[in-house]
Amino acid sequence: GIGMNMASSINSAVFVVLWVAATISLAATSTESSSSSSTEAAALLGSGWWLNTSTSHCGWHGIRCNENGSVTEINLSHYAIYSELEKLNLSSFPDLVHLDLSNCGLYGSIPYQIGTLTKLTYLSLSHNHLTGELPLSLANLTQLVYLDISGNYMISGSIPSVMGSLKNLEFLDLSVNNFTGPIPSSMGYLTNLTALYISSNQLSGSIPPELGKLKNLIHMNLSHNNIIGPIPASCLGNLTNLKHLNLSSNLLTGPIPSLSQLTSLTILDLSANRISGSIPHDLFKLWNLAHVDLSFNQISGKVPNIEYCYYLQYLDLSHNLLRGHISKEVEKCCKLKHLGISGNILSGMIPTELAFMQQLEYLNLSHNQLSGTIPDCLCSLHGQGSSIDLSYNSLNGQLPHRFQHACPTYALDKTTDSCREARYFSYDCQSFNTNHKKRGIFAVSVGISFPITVLLAYLIIGFMIFCCNKAFNSSPQMML
Template identity: 35%
Template sequence: MKVQFFLHLFSFFIFFVLLAQCKTHPIDIQGLQNLKNGINPKSISPGSCLNSWNFSIDPCDHIFTDRFTCGFRCDLIISGFYRVTEISLDQAGYSGSLPNSFTLPHLEILDMSYNSLSGSIPNSFSNLTRLRRLSLSKNSFTGPITSSIGSLFRLQELFLDNNKFTGSIPKGFNGLINLNRFELQQNNISGELPNLNQLRNLIFLDLSNNRLAGNFFTANLSDSMIELSVRNNYLHGEFPLNFEELKFLQVLDLSHNLFSGRIPAVLFHHSSLQQLTLSYNNFTFLQVPEDLGLRSKLIAIDLSYNNLHGLLPAFMASMPELSVLNLEHNKFNGVIPIQYAVKVLVPRNHTASFERLLLGGNYLFGPIPGLLLGLKPGSGNVSLVDNCLYKCPDSVYICHGVHQKSLLDCKKFGPMIP
């Protein structure tokens, strides 16, 4: 019995001696091993980070050596032990999946983007409570997005874009109170836009190229938003009346949806909006702001491929910073306002000129303003193709190669062409 007792005592002594020599916490060593075990060995190429991970030695004690060249970072968190605080794998084409048990409790950054990983996000991600940045972009992850991510209240950046995720955006994401950037574009996400109005720090949101449907409510968004893109979805209905609540918004892209009705005047006197893209929708009417856009900060407007009708909005030539205007493929008629020509060539003091003025695919008629006829190559990008213009000689730069609608098409739409 005494011999057996001393053997057990000796075993415990050896264990604690080895533990004292270990710089990396055993839980984190196991976490790194689980991560590597989930990767397809055939996808681990020579020279890649994972190829160098050799667990016969201590990871944090040999980081940046030939045994653990790259892929993670260690910090001294508990006296005597280092903890893994960052995993940033190289873009080496790794395939495989994430381990079901993710045991790296001090992890702050997890970046496995630009690889070929698949499968779903494990629910054990809820254990990564110190995570500040999560990037799984440009892989092949599938299935619904786990709601466990919603418990990561320290998360500031979340990149799940360019995968194959399905289902809806978890309602629990409204608990990510420190999130400032969320990218989910290029997936198969469906359902309606969730309520994210508790994300008071969210400034960038990209939900483009998904299958989102329903109405668009600004009340579901944080008023801190600066850039918002929900292009190429199935959103419908009219543009929200209370858009001015997003008072810090600078970039808005709702193109390639099913919106209809009027484009509200608030967009043209918004205090901070700089880029507006509403192309490829079914808008029919454009409201004129009372101040004629004189206070507008807009630099670029794209309203192409809608059903807007009436005269061209002359007030847009008064917008002081507007330099790109695309109104192609609508149903505008009438003559080209002289103000447009002035803004192309001789803008007023302290106002930007039209660097791009795209008016093709409408039903404009009458003579072309003389200032535009004098436009030289390189002095401005103006397109007047596919209209009902009275005279557009090939000898003029902007008319070279231009084709207009047939007289029959023009008569069907509007009055006789003068």
């Protein structure tokens, strides 16, 4: 009996000790949480960004807290702050997960203390007026999934190589800033990336082949930089999930590599570079393509066959060195709305099959060496309000009668090697020009001004006749 009483006493004592310890721990946690909450409230108040502070800080605009009253989200997107970012003491928010200060009119540099937000998964400082360089402390934000610092214009310096430590990152946008130097090869460690935007900076160097490791990438935009060298085939060939690829307005050279593995590709923009060689024969077998812009390069060879691109809506091959004829198979791209092949060395006749492309809204075949007559059936395109430019070619003959009816303009008089007037312009005829021996006829302005000139002439002549009649009728009275 004594043993049982002793055991019971010991158990009771242990229970009391544990209860006291738990109570002390809970009190300490509560005190710590209260202290942390008080610190966060003071930091928010000290920034001067909140006006109504009569309630608990967890109820302020854009603030969310957890069950302990600690701030987990600050979202002031599109809130007119117009203040320095440093006014907010970022080191006071250890539990912050979501920080969105986009479009707030913030200025100044990004404070080093941002690296203390180690639980952060979402960070957007886009479309402000921030300056300076990216702090290296960003490398501490290893939980980041979304990072957007785009549209600040004046964030400068190089992209820190330590950005490669943000291995949970899925979205990265550094575009429209003033970054210089090369794209760091450490970007290849961001294997969870689905979107990479670094356009409109001053980046130089070549495209690092390490970007080929980003196999989850869906969107990549490196346009409007000073990137040089060839497009690495080993890089792009691995990005099998890529849908949007924009490398336009750089200094890229060499040929277009095979993109046959990019079966999901819908948008391809390589315009305004120095790309040479011919267009890969397998490019237009990517049947998901909807938008292709290869304009303003030095691409040679023939116009590729595009009959397999059922979804193609936009194709611009203008201002290159393409030769040969326009394929009759172009009509199979029944969804095509924009076709630009101007500024090349194309020859032969305009295929009548173009008239079957009922979705076509823009057709520019100008500045080539096309010959023959203008197909009468093209009138069906213009009847739909399409913009058509055939100027600066070697076309001859008269403008088809149906064109003159739908869009009064000038026709070519092939016997006198000069233009004769067919009919005045209608105002709706905006961009159809014909040309003989590389002389352009800018007919819209002439067509609009000519009727006005005739009308003014009639008014002046009528006024003069009226004055003469009045003078004649009044002259007998004067004699009397």
